[in-house]
Amino acid sequence: MGTVLKRWKFPAIMLGPFVILIFLFFFLPVILIAIIAFTNMDSAMNWTFNGLTNFHKLVTDPNIVQIIKNTVLYLGFTLLINVGFGLALGILTTYFVQKESVGLVFRTIWMLPRISPPVVYALLWLWFFDPSAYGVLNSLRALVHMSPVDWLTTHPMTAIILANGVIGASYGMIIFSSAIKSIPRDLFQAAMVDGASHWAIIRDIIVPAVRWPLMFVTLWQFLSLLTSYEYILLLTKGGPLFDSEVLALYSFHSAFKNFEFGYGAAVSLVLVIVALLFSFVMWKFFRMEKMLGSSKIE
Amino acid sequence: MEATGYQKLTIPTIHPVSKWKKRIPYLVAYGILGITTLPIILMYVWLLLSSFSKKMKFGFIPTSFTLENWSFLWSNVEHGGSELPSIWTATWNSFVFAGSLTILEVIIGIMAGYALARIEFTGRQTIMKMTLLLHAFPSVALLIAVFYILNFMGLFDSIWGVVLVKTALQIPMTAWIVKGFFDDVPWDVEWAGMIDGCSRFQVWYTIVIPLIKPGIAAISIFSFLSGWSEFLLLYTFTVSDNNVTLASYLQKLISDPNMINYGLLSAVSLFYMLPVLVFFIFTQKSLMQVSAGGGKRV
Amino acid sequence: MKIELRNLTKSFNNKSNTINNLNLTIEDGEFVALLGPSGCGKSTTMLMIAGIYKPNSGEVYFDGQIVNDLEPKDRNIGMVFQSYALYPHMTVLDNIAFPLKQQKVAKEERYEQAKQTAEMVQLGHLLDRKPGQLSGGQQQRVALARAIVKKPKVLLLDEPLSNLDARLKIEMREEISRIQRELGITTILVTHDQEEAMTMAHRIAVMKEGHLIQYSNPMELYNKPKNYFVAQFVGTPPMNFLRGTLSSVDKKSNVRINELIIDVTDTLLDSYAGEKSQDVNVGIRPHDLKLENDGDICIEGTVSLIESIGHSQMVNVKVGNEYIRCFVEPNIKLEYGSAIMLTANIEAIHLFDAATGESLKKHNVETFIYN
Amino acid sequence: MKIELRNLTKSFNNKSNTINNLNLTIEDGEFVALLGPSGCGKSTTMLMIAGIYKPNSGEVYFDGQIVNDLEPKDRNIGMVFQSYALYPHMTVLDNIAFPLKQQKVAKEERYEQAKQTAEMVQLGHLLDRKPGQLSGGQQQRVALARAIVKKPKVLLLDEPLSNLDARLKIEMREEISRIQRELGITTILVTHDQEEAMTMAHRIAVMKEGHLIQYSNPMELYNKPKNYFVAQFVGTPPMNFLRGTLSSVDKKSNVRINELIIDVTDTLLDSYAGEKSQDVNVGIRPHDLKLENDGDICIEGTVSLIESIGHSQMVNVKVGNEYIRCFVEPNIKLEYGSAIMLTANIEAIHLFDAATGESLKKHNVETFIYN
Amino acid sequence: TNGNESAASQAKEPEVVTIKAQTAGAEITRVDNLVAASEKLNKELQDQGENIEVKVETNSFSGSWDDYAKQFMLAFQAKKEPDIYATGHENIGWLADGHYILSLDDLKKSKEYKDVVPTLWKAAEYKNHIWGALQDTEARPVFYNKDILKKLGWSDEQINSLPEKVKQGEFTLEDMTNLAEEAKSKGAAQFGIVHRPVEGPDFQALAYDFGGKVYDASANKIVFDKKAVAKQLNYYYEIAQEQLIPDNLTSIQWDNIHKMVVNGQTLFYYGGIWNVFNWSQGNFHDQLGKVDAKWVNEHFGMMLIPAAEKGGKPLTLSHPFVYTVSAHTKHPDLVKRLLELVADPELQADHAIKTAHLPVTKSGEENPDFKADITLGNVAYMSDYTTFLPNSNGFPKYSKAVFSAIQAVELGKKKPEEALKDLEVQLKNDLGDQLQIIE
Numbered sequence A: 001m002g003t004v005l006k007r008w009k010f011p012a013i014m015l016g017p018f019v020i021l022i023f024l025f026f027f028l029p030v031i032l033i034a035i036i037a038f039t040n041m042d043s044a045m046n047w048t049f050n051g052l053t054n055f056h057k058l059v060t061d062p063n064i065v066q067i068i069k070n071t072v073l074y075l076g077f078t079l080l081i082n083v084g085f086g087l088a089l090g091i092l093t094t095y096f097v098q099k100e101s102v103g104l105v106f107r108t109i110w111m112l113p114r115i116s117p118p119v120v121y122a123l124l125w126l127w128f129f130d131p132s133a134y135g136v137l138n139s140l141r142a143l144v145h146m147s148p149v150d151w152l153t154t155h156p157m158t159a160i161i162l163a164n165g166v167i168g169a170s171y172g173m174i175i176f177s178s179a180i181k182s183i184p185r186d187l188f189q190a191a192m193v194d195g196a197s198h199w200a201i202i203r204d205i206i207v208p209a210v211r212w213p214l215m216f217v218t219l220w221q222f223l224s225l226l227t228s229y230e231y232i233l234l235l236t237k238g239g240p241l242f243d244s245e246v247l248a249l250y251s252f253h254s255a256f257k258n259f260e261f262g263y264g265a266a267v268s269l270v271l272v273i274v275a276l277l278f279s280f281v282m283w284k285f286f287r288m289e290k291m292l293g294s295s296k297i298e
Numbered sequence B: 001m002e003a004t005g006y007q008k009l010t011i012p013t014i015h016p017v018s019k020w021k022k023r024i025p026y027l028v029a030y031g032i033l034g035i036t037t038l039p040i041i042l043m044y045v046w047l048l049l050s051s052f053s054k055k056m057k058f059g060f061i062p063t064s065f066t067l068e069n070w071s072f073l074w075s076n077v078e079h080g081g082s083e084l085p086s087i088w089t090a091t092w093n094s095f096v097f098a099g100s101l102t103i104l105e106v107i108i109g110i111m112a113g114y115a116l117a118r119i120e121f122t123g124r125q126t127i128m129k130m131t132l133l134l135h136a137f138p139s140v141a142l143l144i145a146v147f148y149i150l151n152f153m154g155l156f157d158s159i160w161g162v163v164l165v166k167t168a169l170q171i172p173m174t175a176w177i178v179k180g181f182f183d184d185v186p187w188d189v190e191w192a193g194m195i196d197g198c199s200r201f202q203v204w205y206t207i208v209i210p211l212i213k214p215g216i217a218a219i220s221i222f223s224f225l226s227g228w229s230e231f232l233l234l235y236t237f238t239v240s241d242n243n244v245t246l247a248s249y250l251q252k253l254i255s256d257p258n259m260i261n262y263g264l265l266s267a268v269s270l271f272y273m274l275p276v277l278v279f280f281i282f283t284q285k286s287l288m289q290v291s292a293g294g295g296k297r298v
Numbered sequence C, D: 001m002k003i004e005l006r007n008l009t010k011s012f013n014n015k016s017n018t019i020n021n022l023n024l025t026i027e028d029g030e031f032v033a034l035l036g037p038s039g040c041g042k043s044t045t046m047l048m049i050a051g052i053y054k055p056n057s058g059e060v061y062f063d064g065q066i067v068n069d070l071e072p073k074d075r076n077i078g079m080v081f082q083s084y085a086l087y088p089h090m091t092v093l094d095n096i097a098f099p100l101k102q103q104k105v106a107k108e109e110r111y112e113q114a115k116q117t118a119e120m121v122q123l124g125h126l127l128d129r130k131p132g133q134l135s136g137g138q139q140q141r142v143a144l145a146r147a148i149v150k151k152p153k154v155l156l157l158d159e160p161l162s163n164l165d166a167r168l169k170i171e172m173r174e175e176i177s178r179i180q181r182e183l184g185i186t187t188i189l190v191t192h193d194q195e196e197a198m199t200m201a202h203r204i205a206v207m208k209e210g211h212l213i214q215y216s217n218p219m220e221l222y223n224k225p226k227n228y229f230v231a232q233f234v235g236t237p238p239m240n241f242l243r244g245t246l247s248s249v250d251k252k253s254n255v256r257i258n259e260l261i262i263d264v265t266d267t268l269l270d271s272y273a274g275e276k277s278q279d280v281n282v283g284i285r286p287h288d289l290k291l292e293n294d295g296d297i298c299i300e301g302t303v304s305l306i307e308s309i310g311h312s313q314m315v316n317v318k319v320g321n322e323y324i325r326c327f328v329e330p331n332i333k334l335e336y337g338s339a340i341m342l343t344a345n346i347e348a349i350h351l352f353d354a355a356t357g358e359s360l361k362k363h364n365v366e367t368f369i370y371n
Numbered sequence E: 001t002n003g004n005e006s007a008a009s010q011a012k013e014p015e016v017v018t019i020k021a022q023t024a025g026a027e028i029t030r031v032d033n034l035v036a037a038s039e040k041l042n043k044e045l046q047d048q049g050e051n052i053e054v055k056v057e058t059n060s061f062s063g064s065w066d067d068y069a070k071q072f073m074l075a076f077q078a079k080k081e082p083d084i085y086a087t088g089h090e091n092i093g094w095l096a097d098g099h100y101i102l103s104l105d106d107l108k109k110s111k112e113y114k115d116v117v118p119t120l121w122k123a124a125e126y127k128n129h130i131w132g133a134l135q136d137t138e139a140r141p142v143f144y145n146k147d148i149l150k151k152l153g154w155s156d157e158q159i160n161s162l163p164e165k166v167k168q169g170e171f172t173l174e175d176m177t178n179l180a181e182e183a184k185s186k187g188a189a190q191f192g193i194v195h196r197p198v199e200g201p202d203f204q205a206l207a208y209d210f211g212g213k214v215y216d217a218s219a220n221k222i223v224f225d226k227k228a229v230a231k232q233l234n235y236y237y238e239i240a241q242e243q244l245i246p247d248n249l250t251s252i253q254w255d256n257i258h259k260m261v262v263n264g265q266t267l268f269y270y271g272g273i274w275n276v277f278n279w280s281q282g283n284f285h286d287q288l289g290k291v292d293a294k295w296v297n298e299h300f301g302m303m304l305i306p307a308a309e310k311g312g313k314p315l316t317l318s319h320p321f322v323y324t325v326s327a328h329t330k331h332p333d334l335v336k337r338l339l340e341l342v343a344d345p346e347l348q349a350d351h352a353i354k355t356a357h358l359p360v361t362k363s364g365e366e367n368p369d370f371k372a373d374i375t376l377g378n379v380a381y382m383s384d385y386t387t388f389l390p391n392s393n394g395f396p397k398y399s400k401a402v403f404s405a406i407q408a409v410e411l412g413k414k415k416p417e418e419a420l421k422d423l424e425v426q427l428k429n430d431l432g433d434q435l436q437i438i439e
């Protein structure tokens, strides 16, 4: 008994607050949502169970195909920018830019989008894509005598992916650059002596050393993107029509525009199932359990 | 020379390299950074200019300088027919919220991250998987459910309730990131600490934590940022009007789409960004100086 | 503090045991050296004594008390890690003062003592540096200072001097010995420098693949190795071996090495009851070989390699198809390929069963009494 | 590859130079050992040759070409870092194969060679481990294997064997020497084991506080130390010193140590033009002292400490108020406090100016020709 | 003696009853008027000898209407909701269905609400009960640009009589379209017509104009009147095809809409009278920046939405604001009295003038200050031509779906027929048995 208590005391203290918080404000709500998905809760906030009606409604929704297509596009490309470019930024600003202060300047600039209030950030992009000849992109076109284009209507997904990508890239950048900073210097030195080119150092020293954050950011950003809609809402509101509506935004629209909490919960539940599948695949793909090494203090 | 097992050497010739050739990778790196960073710089320069000018020619070139948009700093400006609250109250409230969130999140996060990285106990993997999967739930979808929990606990309309909820929503991320950093701390210093008279807990905070400063820099900037810009939760879970934060101040500026004053909005946004910028640079400067190195790692 | 290890077993995976049923007793105030090939489990044993690793089975006793479940911090141990394990974020001074801080020694006093210890390891001028700014040897000395500063009851030194130059090493050795003696600290030293082990330790434990092979005082270890492994492991340069056959004729035993026949009864063997002849390894230490031809045993060979090491020459001599090493005065001129005659005293010969490796030599039953 | 360092200076802060105007030439295929006290700048020098640190001033030449701006990866160097610097996320095999991978050696071939090299350092059975699961000595051997696997033109070894046991160390030494010789690799070795330096290196460079003090072949270094620093630094155990006065009477010079007067003209000094008497340090290596009383010089003293190191006894003798060390056969029984008479050949005596430290002894002008 | 003492202390310090009132947006007179009313109430209470003092705590929510609704839902569950919740009348449906609010049938009979513009009560009625105290209403006129008409050669007289012609049904929707086309083709204006870029009530006005029905109050069902909706879609399709409206109108920012209108780039603008207020607050005019009501009146006229057919009835749509009373309130009687007092004509007029809205009672409209207001005085008559949105909780979904269809036809992504078909599917899906389809 005593030893059991002793063994569990430390992890219990360290994990206690974490587990309690998560249980109360994350785990329980998730259970509640799963229940709500089977009700027709609406603005009156009554829990009336209606079986699978919500799910039936979802599959017969005329726009669902378009929404799913958008979701896949959005996810794939934004994730690519977030992780790929984020890593590139992290490496560029910590490995190539050797002067710490210069690296910091670049990192700071890339942080700007993230620390801007989303409305303002969206505003900046709206200006960038402005349909008039004064928009940044259009004024570039004007230089070569091309007529202005209404980017947000003609290419809503591209705009959304770019805007989200830039924000997401800064997330990756911060985490990766911190991780790269933690690599002992003598490893770089050894690699240089071993004849490693810059590319080889990146591939064989930096990437393996940041593999945990890399994997984490990929997985986390994947899930975040799957469930995020804020910038879409601000840039295109899912429009024109359903041209840039994604599942998460749809869930939001159902729950908080139409006050169909039940239906909204059902949409999220579908999202979660998709997320579950993908995370499972990635968990295996990244061989995550291997990264939970055993303790060397016994 | 031709003896046992060793194949004949190709003798490499050393070319007197110009300094330029060596610098090519760096030049390319700077080039990529510069080109990709330029649009962002432009966007924010525009934001800055528009906060200081009455009007923008072509929406881009400032025509007349004015400080009018910044007058919210020394007086309570009027917007849309009603007086806005003092910016300083809002700043203070935001600061309290973001500060307490950061402290709570960093503390709980590094506790949990350490446990997940370094302590062996059954259920470690399960916890990691669970926290990840919870993230698959769109947090908006959870609002209703979280409301029920908060209401049950009597924490509805309390800023501390929101701090707890926000912490819970973010803590998995923090713990995950931090775990990666703990993984890279050599075991031997931890051993040394224990032998030098520390308990496991003391080792954790006197020795291990200073070694993951870059990781702490990363998570604290993210939690501060998210607290600073938190809007939805505060907006949803508090009703009293005495908790105006910068985010809700900003909301007042944009809530009526008919009455957006873009000059004022730019100025307020810049003001809004400033503290995070300062916090970012401060954490980067103080925490990114890594003290790794020395000794052989185990 | 008296330390006892009883039936200690430790394995890192389920396949094999890194430490295998280890029994070792270290008396209070004793200085013991651990010797053994790389990877034999010396560091692991130390870490178990320190309480970092928990044995899979077996017990560790401190002064007769079982301490398996005692936390490292409560064991009052000082340790130099093979990897130094300095705290990278602390200055040299803070590193050294750290154990005192944990003992809640007042700040001033703590830094005072840390400074003194730093002076002792000749680091007084580097107190403000971080470990990353030190040379290898300087780092190692910080580790040493940190281990001794709190005057622990038990001192575990895992190669504490490996990166120091010869002079400094001798000085540090003397410091360690002095502190150990003055404070009566029970000390365990892992070292690969046999001279270090010999001169510093009261007893030496020789390990191999997680087993304890021999545990005795330095001279006994040197002169009376228990088996072939110890004989070939202890002593630099290592003992020379020649293969031979032991057989008994008319109650008189002899060893035959090529043409050489050495009479061994009485002098070397208690009695040899073997009927059949038996393969043996005959060992002679290089220092026991003289370049004369008037000893008990004469060995003929040809010079195959001469290396000068300052105060003498190390010569490789080909005997039959085997090589043996010996030392020759630096002023004697030898030529490659020339014939050479080496002699040795019969007492200097060691005999080991070629199959089991056990020593066959008669040893007076002496028990080492530590005082 | 011939390596030249010209006027090399390096400092880590603006206060003092870690390396100070260093000039050193290493011929193609030569094996040079760097010797010097802890923190004198050996590792820093190595890292500058490797191209990791850039000198503040001065140049590094490879085969006559200035390479200051050549990237480390283009220098074709193999290096064992004092800290090993193993790649923690790669297995032993991958660590060793890494340099080959950079040379774009095909995968199969690469692993084949890495395995062979691993066998050579006796790690064949640990290929799948990560560095964190190895013992200290095993890690060091991985570092060694990684340095030699690509058969570089230049091999930089920063204490490559410090954590290996005596036997393994000898084996590894032989491997390194063999590869070095076979492939003609220009090699620089930092070691604190003087025997290692003596037996392995063609030339030894002795450094002190970032300066090169003496650079010559091992025997010359041993026998003809240029100054007091080298004399006391080289040789284990270190040379004994007694303080004396050198003076000249009737064109005949002599050294007076306490009551002992040693006649030194002709035999030791070219000529001593000094009018006034001068303080000198008189050095005699412990191995040059014999327990007889028929040598050129007789020194009387009392036994103050006896240490057994197996093949002989190390005895501290008190002479006047100073101590000297000597070796005595193990079978001679000495008693503490008893008087003892030591003798030495006059040739074995070294004389150093007490003020400048410069050697006063006459040295035949011999130039070392490396072959 | 004890009783006396306590009575005495009570006399000194009256019992304070706090009533919380909430509104959203910048028009804080909606709650400030309640404070003013509470002063009157306190006087009345004092006169009646009741030892109660009513204190009104006010709060103005900033954010979207959806969020405003959401907050009330949650606050109500937590019993932290305001006693008086001011909101758009269309919310009455869900508020009543969810038992959030009290029915206020008595109010209709009170003297303060006697002279309410009769049609307006419809807006506060749901399931045969009155659920809200009417607070204000507004007009959503069509603005026309006088300068452009002048360029087309219209005389001042013609220009100023246009609203009257519309009122009489002489100037139809088609005429309006043609006029817009003329202005555009002659280069007098860049665009003919501009409407709001985002979803909103205005679009339903067109359905009503085409004779459509959106809601069946007796069955409490949303009506999908296919014929009318087809016409509605067709209308938007045509004005888009003929390029009378800017390209991608539905993706233009509000401030640009204002700029277009104020700078005279468009002849017609489906707006709201509060826009006059907006234009006085923001720098929309290229040269002048902010423009006041007088300027607006000189350059713009306001008219009803013309009838679809000659002689038909023109209309407008309004969106009355109501005070609703939380079902949890502890002082229903006091709250009701407060709501009666807040209908005071002066308070109404004050609010109307400050925020460019219309009062709900005749006496309010008669208020001299109100009458004197150049903009409001001109449009007060519109209350008689007004229509409302249904009070059903299914309506937001309907509105959103119709807006999407309009967007689709305007962008030319769908023909009106296609859009209609898709709309039907969508509505069936969204509304289920809440929907009633009229072929």
Ligand SMILES: Nc1ncnc2c1ncn2[C@@H]1O[C@H](COP(=O)(O)OP(=O)(O)OP(=O)(O)O)[C@@H](O)[C@H]1O
Residues within 6 Å of the ligand: C132, C133, C134, C135, C136, C137, C138, C163, D012, D013, D018, D036, D037, D038, D039, D040, D041, D042, D043, D044, D045, D082
């Ligand atoms: N990064 C650094 N910053 C400041 N000083 C340094 C740094 N690295 C080394 N030094 C100092 O430079 C001197 C030379 O260091 P170096 O590592 O070359 O010594 P070394 O000869 O290799 O010693 P050792 O035998 O102990 O390894 C030392 O005094 C050391 O403290």
Ligand SMILES: Nc1ncnc2c1ncn2[C@@H]1O[C@H](COP(=O)(O)OP(=O)(O)OP(=O)(O)O)[C@@H](O)[C@H]1O
Residues within 6 Å of the ligand: C012, C013, C018, C036, C037, C038, C039, C040, C041, C042, C043, C044, C045, C082, D132, D133, D134, D135, D136, D137, D138, D163, D165
């Ligand atoms: N964490 C680990 N996981 C698996 N095997 C390990 C681990 N640590 C050590 N070992 C193995 O256990 C054996 C004993 O290691 P230990 O470090 O005790 O050796 P050692 O005697 O100190 O050797 P050295 O003289 O080289 O330092 C080695 O073979 C090593 O490879």
Ligand SMILES: [Mg+2]
Residues within 6 Å of the ligand: C042, C043, C044, C082, C158, D135, D136, D137
């Ligand atoms: Mg070890």
Ligand SMILES: [Mg+2]
Residues within 6 Å of the ligand: C135, C136, C137, D042, D043, D044, D082, D158
């Ligand atoms: Mg070094």
